[in-house]
Amino acid sequence: MNRRQFLKLGGVTGGAVFLGGVWRMGGRSASAQSGTVPTVDHLALTTVVDNFYDAFARSAKLDTINVQRTVLPHGRPLLAEHGLAYHLESMRGQERREILLDFGYRMATLTNNYAALKLEPTKADALIISHGHIDHFGGLPDFALVTQGRWKPGLTLYAGGEDTFCHRVVMNPSGGAQDYGELNRAGLEGSGFRVALAKQPTVVAGHALTSGQIARTTDFEQSPPAARLVAGPIDSACAATHFGATKVEAKPGELVFDTFQGEHATAYHVKDRGLVVITSCGHAGVINSTRQVQKATGIQKIHAIVGGFHLAVATDEIVAKTVAAFKDINPDYIIPMHCTGLNTIIATHREMPKKLVMPSTGTRVIFGA
Ligand SMILES: [Fe+2]
DSSP: OOHHHHHHHHHTTTSEEOOOSOEEETTEEEOOOTTOSOEESEEEEEEEEOSOOOTTOOOEEOSSEEEEOOOOOTTOOOOOOSOOEEEEEEEETTEEEEEEEEEOSOHHHHHHHHHHTTOOGGGOSEEEOOOSOHHHHTTHHHHHHHTTTOSOTTOEEEESSGGGGSOEEEEOTTSOEEEOOOOOHHHHHHTTOEEEEOOSOEEETTTEEEOOSOOOOOSSOOOOTTEEEEOOOTTSTTSGGGSTTOOOOOOTTOEEEOOOTTOOOEEEEETTTEEEEEOTTOTTOHHHHHHHHHHHHTOOOEEEEEEEOOOTTOOHHHHHHHHHHHHHHOOSEEEEETTSOHHHHHHHHHHOGGGBOOOOTTOEEEEEO
């Protein structure tokens, strides 16, 4: 694929594709397109939903970030659940943008916490869904229905690929299959949203970046072995041939290994700080995700790595290799959430105590000025 074809491919996905540094596709290199990576002056990242809520977590001004905790609001406590949702507010000069990234498991949790945090989600300039697991999209379909007509016209939801809208299950140790949901694209479009597939790195709302589909470059980050996709009909968006590099012949309804081909990370380039990378659930690997954003932008400096790192069930060896890679990348801060696991949080604290910021639902981290 040459550069022209690559840009054309990006163009039909609905976002502005950016290329930084040198991007290699199919063994060929595409030259850099300078000046397309937006730099924001300020980013306020609010964790709307996470697995944890710690009423005793303390606010703190650290070296280059401000961590603001939310004490229990009177009459409307914050709810925690197995899920993740963010509100992202950025400033670029006088230009303000708000983006919603992921939507928790249940609408009741999502709407309770938006209200408790005094956020108005329908002011959003764009929506991003990281991947097709229900603990990230679960709150969205019903919320889109009850808020229909209140959003900005033409509001776009950015997904990383067709497989975001395929049926997921996770195998239990007992051999049973746990339903992980199926996000209905037509339903969202019926609620008034535009859906864009950002398979390549894409600028969102002029301020944020999505990683595009994430190259697997490490030898220790593997897709969770229990994750499965339900194959759809041949020629449908969920036919097995769409499940990335996994070339399988599967009949509709059969379960195939999930490689999370369409999972993407979100990032901001913050002035005088560097990149803030948000992994969401990190099935593609937190290190792969971070390296992908570095390569796509041509920017090496990582200010913070934020999100679920999906290492809760990882071996000690994989945790050690991940933390060693953190030390090599040398971010200013690591904010592990959701599916990261206590094992990795403890190892990060042991190796890089001053870089670790503990998660809690309702936490707002201010990056930049
Ligand atoms: Fe998750």
